[in-house]
Amino acid sequence: MxxxxxxxxxxxxxxxxxxxxxRNGATSQVIEPSxxxxxxxxxxxxxxxxxxxRISRTHLRAxxxxxxxxxxxxxxxxxxxxxVRMGSVTVNDRVTVQLGDxxxxxxxxxxxxxxxxxxxxxxTTVLDPGMVRAGAxxxxxxxxxxxxxxxxxxxxxxxxGALIAFEKGRSWPRERTRAKLEQVLxxxxxxxxxxxxxxxxxxxxxxxxxxxxDEVPLVAQAVIxxxxxxxxxxxxLPAVEDPDFTSRVTAILADLRQLETVAAQATRISKVTPxxxxxLSAVRRRIDELTMLAATAPSATLGQRLYAxxxxxxxxxxxxxxAAGVSxxxxxxxxSEREVPAEAAHAVESLIKQLD
Numbered sequence: 595m596x597x598x599x600x601x602x603x604x605x606x607x608x609x610x611x612x613x614x615x616x617r618n619g620a621t622s623q624v625i626e627p628s629x630x631x632x633x634x635x636x637x638x639x640x641x642x643x644x645x646x647x648r649i650s651r652t653h654l655r656a657x658x659x660x661x662x663x664x665x666x667x668x669x670x671x672x673x674x675x676x677x678v679r680m681g682s683v684t685v686n687d688r689v690t691v692q693l694g695d696x697x698x699x700x701x702x703x704x705x706x707x708x709x710x711x712x713x714x715x716x717x718t719t720v721l722d723p724g725m726v727r728a729g730a731x732x733x734x735x736x737x738x739x740x741x742x743x744x745x746x747x748x749x750x751x752x753x754x755g756a757l758i759a760f761e762k763g764r765s766w767p768r769e770r771t772r773a774k775l776e777q778v779l780x781x782x783x784x785x786x787x788x789x790x791x792x793x794x795x796x797x798x799x800x801x802x803x804x805x806x807x808d809e810v811p812l813v814a815q816a817v818i819x820x821x822x823x824x825x826x827x828x829x830x831l832p833a834v835e836d837p838d839f840t841s842r843v844t845a846i847l848a849d850l851r852q853l854e855t856v857a858a859q860a861t862r863i864s865k866v867t868p869x870x871x872x873x874l875s876a877v878r879r880r881i882d883e884l885t886m887l888a889a890t891a892p893s894a895t896l897g898q899r900l901y902a903x904x905x906x907x908x909x910x911x912x913x914x915x916x917a918a919g920v921s922x923x924x925x926x927x928x929x930s931e932r933e934v935p936a937e938a939a940h941a942v943e944s945l946i947k948q949l950d
Contacts, residue, residue, distance in 0.1 A: 654702070672694065675690075928942055
């Protein structure tokens with residue numbers, strides 16, 4: 595690792611720090627890291643002013659520190675993420691917070707913008723299976739080598755927002771950035787591009803060799819390897835009572851859901867094989883076990899509690915949605931930790947209380 599760090603020091607950083615997009619209602623602002631501390635509140639002098647009596651004069655502060663945007667609560671009324679009061683939150687991708695009230699309070703969304711010059715193809719809502727495959731493999735390799743996203747951003751390898759988008763299969767880094775990533779991941783030059791084209795990682799670099807490389811589809815192999823790698827992160831989770839437990843388990847579950855998407859796509863676009871079914875089953879089993887554990891934490895998210903309640907009641911997504919008086923999409927979005935209207939979240943919260 596020391597050799598790799600020394601080599602990275604000699605590679606000049608061409609990545610600009612990521613801007614922060616702040617959305618409040620129909621308005622949005624793009625904040626550059628050089629702006630310094632950004633205030634959000636009722637004060638007319640706030641960078642983002644919200645004229646609401648439930649909001650403190652300076653309710654939130656956002657600041658770019660060590661390659662990451664961090665939002666800190668400066669109020670008495672609180673900042674809530676998925677119904678849980680948080681003192682601060684790191685913006686890895688997109689996060690929506692409620693101010694003053696976990697359900698009815700005004701919401702503010704924060705999102706890290708892709709760095710300039712970092713995305714070559716473009717972010718897309720229609721996932722390219724090759725990009726997803728390459729991103730998932732890179733994420734698994736990074737975790738295997740115990741390399742944090744923060745470290746890659748701090749050392750100028752790739753911007754945090756661009757790395758997250760790449761690992762989720764939503765964007766494609768430029769050639770020079772891929773070369774730096776391959777150096778850190780200890781992969782031969784061109785490996786990331788070959789992964790996108792469906793070729794395997796060179797045998798000597800593979801993190802796990804399955805029964806037969808000729809018989810096991812590449813996607814299934816990559817998914818099972820990634821699940822295996824995430825197992826170490828799961829084993830190292832703190833106790834459910836630990837303040838950091840929920841944020842860490844939620845991040846792992848997000849990675850598992852991304853792998854589930856990859857495995858499910860593989861069964862749809864190609865011949866269904868025992869290997870692809872095994873990969874999909876392995877991911878879903880991990881999601882089920884980990885979400886049920888996550889739901890026992892005092893700070894469990896609404897999505898985790900909904901999933902556990904639904905499973906204990908043996909309800910399908912459609913049955914749960916009908917019982918709560920919401921659409922199926924609302925249930926799916928909540929369990930995927932995505933934003934939904936406040937009234938829908940309130941209806942689901944009420945259902946959970948009735949069933950528990």
